[in-house]
Amino acid sequence: MLAYAVLAGLIFGLYFSLVGLGLNLIFGVMRIVNLAHGDFLMLGALAAISLFALIGLNPIGTAFVVLAAFALVGFPLYYLLVPRLLRAKDPEMLSIMLFFGLSQVIEALATMAFGPSERSIPGRVLGTGPVQFLGQRFPIAWVITAAASAVAVSAIYFYLYRTRLGYLTRAVMVDRDEALATGIDVHRVSAIAFGLGLGLAAIAGVFAPFMLGSATPAMGVELNIQSFAVIVIGSLGNPLGTVLGGAVYGVSLMFMQTYFSTWANLLPYVLLILILLVRPSGLLGRQVRRA
Amino acid sequence: MPRSLRHLLLAVLPVTLAASLLPAVYSNQLLLFNFVVFLTLAQGVNVIYGFTGYLPFGYVGFFGAGAYGFSLCVIHLHAAPPLALAAGSLAAILLGLLLTPLLRLSGAYFAIANLAASLALYQVISNPNLTDITKGPYGITLSGVYQPALSYGTAVAIMTATLALTVFLRNSNFGLSLQAIREDAVSAAMAGIDVVRARTTAWLLSALIAGLIGADFAWYVSVFYPDTVFSPEFSIFAIVFALFGGVATVSGPVLGVLLLYGIYNVIGISTPQYFQLIYGLLIMLLVLFLPNGVVSLMRKRGIDVP
Numbered sequence: 001m002l003a004y005a006v007l008a009g010l011i012f013g014l015y016f017s018l019v020g021l022g023l024n025l026i027f028g029v030m031r032i033v034n035l036a037h038g039d040f041l042m043l044g045a046l047a048a049i050s051l052f053a054l055i056g057l058n059p060i061g062t063a064f065v066v067l068a069a070f071a072l073v074g075f076p077l078y079y080l081l082v083p084r085l086l087r088a089k090d091p092e093m094l095s096i097m098l099f100f101g102l103s104q105v106i107e108a109l110a111t112m113a114f115g116p117s118e119r120s121i122p123g124r125v126l127g128t129g130p131v132q133f134l135g136q137r138f139p140i141a142w143v144i145t146a147a148a149s150a151v152a153v154s155a156i157y158f159y160l161y162r163t164r165l166g167y168l169t170r171a172v173m174v175d176r177d178e179a180l181a182t183g184i185d186v187h188r189v190s191a192i193a194f195g196l197g198l199g200l201a202a203i204a205g206v207f208a209p210f211m212l213g214s215a216t217p218a219m220g221v222e223l224n225i226q227s228f229a230v231i232v233i234g235s236l237g238n239p240l241g242t243v244l245g246g247a248v249y250g251v252s253l254m255f256m257q258t259y260f261s262t263w264a265n266l267l268p269y270v271l272l273i274l275i276l277l278v279r280p281s282g283l284l285g286r287q288v289r290r291a
Numbered sequence: 292m293p294r295s296l297r298h299l300l301l302a303v304l305p306v307t308l309a310a311s312l313l314p315a316v317y318s319n320q321l322l323l324f325n326f327v328v329f330l331t332l333a334q335g336v337n338v339i340y341g342f343t344g345y346l347p348f349g350y351v352g353f354f355g356a357g358a359y360g361f362s363l364c365v366i367h368l369h370a371a372p373p374l375a376l377a378a379g380s381l382a383a384i385l386l387g388l389l390l391t392p393l394l395r396l397s398g399a400y401f402a403i404a405n406l407a408a409s410l411a412l413y414q415v416i417s418n419p420n421l422t423d424i425t426k427g428p429y430g431i432t433l434s435g436v437y438q439p440a441l442s443y444g445t446a447v448a449i450m451t452a453t454l455a456l457t458v459f460l461r462n463s464n465f466g467l468s469l470q471a472i473r474e475d476a477v478s479a480a481m482a483g484i485d486v487v488r489a490r491t492t493a494w495l496l497s498a499l500i501a502g503l504i505g506a507d508f509a510w511y512v513s514v515f516y517p518d519t520v521f522s523p524e525f526s527i528f529a530i531v532f533a534l535f536g537g538v539a540t541v542s543g544p545v546l547g548v549l550l551l552y553g554i555y556n557v558i559g560i561s562t563p564q565y566f567q568l569i570y571g572l573l574i575m576l577l578v579l580f581l582p583n584g585v586v587s588l589m590r591k592r593g594i595d596v597p
Contacts, residue, residue, distance in 0.1 A: 098578040104571030269411035
């Protein structure tokens, strides 16, 4: 039981790192809160379900499709919304309202297109039979999702630390004005990070039906809170801290579900408030962030 | 005539008169009651967000706390409604006190933590394990104290008191010091304002407003489920209405409620997703182009808006 809770927690932890990663990347680079993050996840999930139903596309294929599609959507969306927002007096605060508005628009459009009912995708699409791992048995869909999450997180690590564009991205994270003064095209770098953030959200969404059950147009709100819990536990603005946050969140969620199942729903909220209150300097103070 | 008296006559009196007299000529009292509830909640948001700058994304937590404080007092103690109203507001104030540490968080973090707090409270109250105490997810029935006329009148009284409070904040040193804190807390402290005390007062006042109207809501509808009184829509609507009209004024939130909640009642109930689409777009346009609300159009032209 204990071993199962820990291992399943780590599997979910990897997945939750992917869920929070896009949100944290956008926050880290632009200092804005993408409250529509959960809704982009929801769109990814609906894309996986409908592409599978229409043309039988495997979710792994869909992951690549949505990454490209959402990155392309993110680019113009950035230029439409963010530069104007960043000129305001308090962009961080206003971004909450702005992206809340966007999330309502997305949810409304998704409800019109897909209807409010729950949809899902059979788990056997990703393979059948359980996987034996350290004496515990897990559904193969979980293992594939965890592997895909690990690949996505590593790719972001490679992007940030081994490519020139990633180098520039980290410069913008450390200090936007100084980066601008050095001659970095801050808007282009931010727009790419914005697109990547949306693409990562959509990829996380593709695997959501396997990890979180069915998908509905209204699922975004709860996913937002979970993503926030994950990235706040890790470190806001530090994309790789998300992995730590995901692991802590995943393991504690599994422990709650194993030992106090009726109270498990409380976990993300309580964890979020406690971390914000107990370690405010570590989480809010930008000086401790290592980009 | 003093400015505050003029504001009372221009912004508060017409609303109170309309809310008191309309039930005599218009039969859909529930609709009027909902308007009164949102007029009150939007002003409650105004007190904390408009004057102090803290965005209460989980404002509905106080509303729900008030509703449950009222109902549990009636169910378990068989209290009379006035006493239960006091219990409801006490519950909201206690919740406010419990959440005061959140005021240490800035901007976005406060909003998210407040949202998480309201969702956590909802999870606790609707937990099936607590059915003996809170009736869990099965909801509350208070048929014994059902008095629509009296509870409607109480709601109008609560709304009037709330409006009067905003007139006071708009025209007093206390309101000015709150706005100074919103603009720059450090400078405000340097100018001799007790920052922590002032913003805690505003926070608890705003909690009290939502708690009172939440308790009265429980009294008026008398049958409800936890997801009715903890619906995030209460927070969202109240914030959007207040923002739309323009915060830190008396008439802004009133205008916002009358216009937007009016639209909601025309199209929102039959086709909620169209209303969601419209208000989503409206929020985005507001934030980008009119962050100070509709009344800022008049204030820019030098008109003194209440």
